[in-house]
Amino acid sequence: QTLRQVIGLDVPNRQLKWLVVSNFALDFGYLLEQTLPDILQFHRVVVFYSYCHNSDAMTRWRELLSGSGNTVEFIQLDPSAPANSRTNPLPVQIEYGLHHTKMFLTGYDEIIDGNTTHSMIRVAVHTSNLLRGDNEMKANGAYTQNFPLKQSRASHNASKRMKSDDTEPKCLFEVDLARYLESYGYTKRQQWCPTTTSLKDKSSREFSLPELIRQYDYLSAYAVLIPSIPGRHKIDAYHNFGYLKLRKAIMDSFPAARQKSSNKPPPPVLCQMSSL
Numbered sequence: 001q002t003l004r005q006v007i008g009l010d011v012p013n014r015q016l017k018w019l020v021v022s023n024f025a026l027d028f029g030y031l032l033e034q035t036l037p038d039i040l041q042f043h044r045v046v047v048f049y050s051y052c053h054n055s056d057a058m059t060r061w062r063e064l065l066s067g068s069g070n071t072v073e074f075i076q077l078d079p080s081a082p083a084n085s086r087t088n089p090l091p092v093q094i095e096y097g098l099h100h101t102k103m104f105l106t107g108y109d110e111i112i113d114g115n116t117t118h119s120m121i122r123v124a125v126h127t128s129n130l131l132r133g134d135n136e137m138k139a140n141g142a143y144t145q146n147f148p149l150k151q152s153r154a155s156h157n158a159s160k161r162m163k164s165d166d167t168e169p170k171c172l173f174e175v176d177l178a179r180y181l182e183s184y185g186y187t188k189r190q191q192w193c194p195t196t197t198s199l200k201d202k203s204s205r206e207f208s209l210p211e212l213i214r215q216y217d218y219l220s221a222y223a224v225l226i227p228s229i230p231g232r233h234k235i236d237a238y239h240n241f242g243y244l245k246l247r248k249a250i251m252d253s254f255p256a257a258r259q260k261s262s263n264k265p266p267p268p269v270l271c272q273m274s275s276l
Contacts, residue, residue, distance in 0.1 A: 016108050121216045
């Protein structure tokens with residue numbers, strides 16, 4: 001897949017609404033080069049990063065949006081900065097901690113039969129820094145999946161859902177994604193879509209980023225997210241993050257592999273990573 005395909009910019013009849021970019025090392029000039037002019041269509045773009053290359057392109061991006069009503073916001077995350085600061089919202093300061101996640105969250109409307117629209121989110125978790133060398137000269141892996149907006153009425157799967165309002169978590173995938181984004185400390189409430197154009201009757205409402213994520217239905221997710229949040233975690237939350245979360249996910253997904261058998265070898269674990 002190309003970078004544009006991972007983000008979801010390659011599909012016709014798709015109205016782009018909002019975009020969240022999370023990456024470790026980001027060349028803003030390269031990102032613009034690969035995504036213009038489509039990236040200017042998003043009403044809201046929020047970019048989380050640790051290391052910045054080509055900062056002049058950040059200024060150019062803002063200038064290209066001038067007068068359009070669309071906005072882009074750049075937020076640096078650095079766990080080695082003072083605790084509870086804008087660049088480090090964590091309650092602790094960690095000399096070697098990193099936000100290393102590489103992810104796109106794309107909000108869009110799918111147009112069907114010329115006039116019917118379906119509000120969707122595309123979740124793309126991948127392994128590449130947004131640098132030319134990493135993206136074009138290295139092998140990378142990407143998980144991508146699209147999810148619909150939650151339905152206001154009970155569906156035939158209602159019995160599988162928790163009895164709560166439509167903003168509360170309904171599945172582990174949603175819990176993990178929202179909990180990870182909460183660690184960014186980005187609590188700004190805003191309209192993410194132009195009024196009356198998306199999220200159905202919710203378009204005029206203001207959401208924080210975790211609240212926005214919870215508007216979508218992830219029950220069809222076929223992946224398990226492994227959030228990694230720098231810091232110290234309480235003992236009852238050990239299995240929510242990092243390698244202990246990975247360990248639990250493998251054990252839960254392949255219970256038979258835990259049984260000792262002389263006849264069959266254990267299933268392999270295949271890994272793809274940009275660095276280790």
